[in-house]
Amino acid sequence: MAVLSRLFSASGNGMVAAVLTATAAHGGDDGLSDSNNCGSAGGEGRRRVSKRSSFFGRERNQRIGIMPLSVSVAPCPGLAQVFRLSKLKDTTKSPLNWPIRLKIMMEAVKALTFLHIEINPLTTHHGVKSSNILLDSDWGTRHPPPGLAVVSRKRWLVYRFPILSQEMEQSAEVKKKKSSVLTVGVTGRLGFELANASLEASHPTYCLVRSTSFSDPEKSRKLQILIDSGAIILEGSLHDEGSLIEAIKQVKVVICAVNSKQVLDQKPLISAIKKAGCIERFIPSEFGLDPDKTHISDMDQGFYSRKAEIRRLIEAQGIPYTFISCNFFMSYLLPSLVQPGLKAPPRDKITIFGNGNVKGVFMKVTDVAKFTISTMDDPRTLNKVLYLRPQGNMYSMNELAEIWEGKIRKKLEKIYVKEEDLLKKIKETPYPDNMEMVFIYATFVKGFQTCFQVEECGGVEGSVLYPNLKYTTISQYLDTLL
Numbered sequence: 001m002a003v004l005s006r007l008f009s010a011s012g013n014g015m016v017a018a019v020l021t022a023t024a025a026h027g028g029d030d031g032l033s034d035s036n037n038c039g040s041a042g043g044e045g046r047r048r049v050s051k052r053s054s055f056f057g058r059e060r061n062q063r064i065g066i067m068p069l070s071v072s073v074a075p076c077p078g079l080a081q082v083f084r085l086s087k088l089k090d091t092t093k094s095p096l097n098w099p100i101r102l103k104i105m106m107e108a109v110k111a112l113t114f115l116h117i118e119i120n121p122l123t124t125h126h127g128v129k130s131s132n133i134l135l136d137s138d139w140g141t142r143h144p145p146p147g148l149a150v151v152s153r154k155r156w157l158v159y160r161f162p163i164l165s166q167e168m169e170q171s172a173e174v175k176k177k178k179s180s181v182l183t184v185g186v187t188g189r190l191g192f193e194l195a196n197a198s199l200e201a202s203h204p205t206y207c208l209v210r211s212t213s214f215s216d217p218e219k220s221r222k223l224q225i226l227i228d229s230g231a232i233i234l235e236g237s238l239h240d241e242g243s244l245i246e247a248i249k250q251v252k253v254v255i256c257a258v259n260s261k262q263v264l265d266q267k268p269l270i271s272a273i274k275k276a277g278c279i280e281r282f283i284p285s286e287f288g289l290d291p292d293k294t295h296i297s298d299m300d301q302g303f304y305s306r307k308a309e310i311r312r313l314i315e316a317q318g319i320p321y322t323f324i325s326c327n328f329f330m331s332y333l334l335p336s337l338v339q340p341g342l343k344a345p346p347r348d349k350i351t352i353f354g355n356g357n358v359k360g361v362f363m364k365v366t367d368v369a370k371f372t373i374s375t376m377d378d379p380r381t382l383n384k385v386l387y388l389r390p391q392g393n394m395y396s397m398n399e400l401a402e403i404w405e406g407k408i409r410k411k412l413e414k415i416y417v418k419e420e421d422l423l424k425k426i427k428e429t430p431y432p433d434n435m436e437m438v439f440i441y442a443t444f445v446k447g448f449q450t451c452f453q454v455e456e457c458g459g460v461e462g463s464v465l466y467p468n469l470k471y472t473t474i475s476q477y478l479d480t481l482l
Ligand SMILES: NC(=O)c1ccc[n+]([C@@H]2O[C@H](COP(=O)([O-])OP(=O)(O)OC[C@H]3O[C@@H](n4cnc5c(N)ncnc54)[C@H](OP(=O)(O)O)[C@@H]3O)[C@@H](O)[C@H]2O)c1
Pocket: 184, 185, 186, 187, 188, 189, 190, 191, 208, 209, 210, 212, 213, 219, 236, 237, 238, 239, 257, 258, 259, 260, 262, 265, 285, 286, 287, 288, 289, 326, 327, 328, 329, 330, 332
């Protein structure tokens, strides 16, 4: 699989060109003329560069002006003093001289060559700019070149030039211990949050993206955000086995977040994981009610049986897995307080399905992503179902109504809909319009989210395993709807 040429035609020469541009561009009275400039990165200097614009913004490599640069302390907590280039506002300061510019430029080019051509797996840096090049206090003359590597600290991707400090190497070691993860579906709702959470947790993060996504402005915007945070985008598809195997071979963990309609499209992915033989954890696209515990005859058009079928296939192939049963996303049903057809919570009367005492669970999608990423390297979740039922996120419809009444300081008229009436309505309404009611029936009438004990069925609960992980409660979410 090729690292995307479309997005990243700059991944080879273009990147180098960008560095050359950033380090070589200068005005008439540049550093060449000034012998007074800093002899170290910690000193003051002035330089001029042409600014490289965002790939999705202005044209690549377009020069939009000459900008004087100075050197400032880089915010790398816990590291020895490290500097980076930044815009010089004080024009009385001296610019850098050409030998220094050339030195930085050559080190940057060497690092990019290493990343793009020599390293295995090949790595592409998508945020090359002056401020991403870190320097030590003597421009690197102190250390002999020890070979080059890349170091990432959340939003930072830093080249380890011969001039970077030893502490940064230690930081790279920490990162090495975090499993590399490939996420499928990052242009989607959940997948994007999964990739973000993976980057936040400093996992080397790869994303498998279909070529068609790059012509879609919204998807491109999401990809640019991920790239800026250090994600590596690989072009491929669930229907292209070669691309799958090549991507899988680069990682230890695979997470899939395709839409529920495409759940069976994971079969080629499972087969590729089996062939590659290197995956230590696979998290398939479930992220809802437990499909093994949700039995609603044929009302769901195979929604849950397809997810269960994928479980059986993973187990049969002996692939290490974690299944995530996060129950409802907050963005689904909660904005209307479980009132089909409404877009905001009711302020006069509320419809309650069943007797109103059966509990359901709502989780913010970003929290689902954080819990999911936490499980990847955790032996306690190996070959287990991770359920999400934290305190403050599990309420019955009667309790939801009460919480909302407290917030709007008003009693709501309650209209109870019996199970048989709900079933009748589901049958009368054509698919897929009836799915919202099917989910309500499964959750608030049948209790499939909460009618079993997690431990008794051999599962694990997210907030028990990760008590320090912060999440949004239902009450906090409802506050945003007031
Ligand atoms: N619990 C809940 O309340 C709830 C609510 C919604 C969803 N979910 C679950 O969350 C999971 C993800 O759903 P979602 O709504 O986030 O999905 P989504 O927004 O529709 O995104 C689907 C993603 O899959 C990608 N994709 C589709 N076919 C592909 C292929 N052949 N190869 C590679 N990538 C492909 C799409 O990429 P392109 O850009 O190429 O199209 C897109 O990035 C599902 O399991 C769903 O059931 C749960």
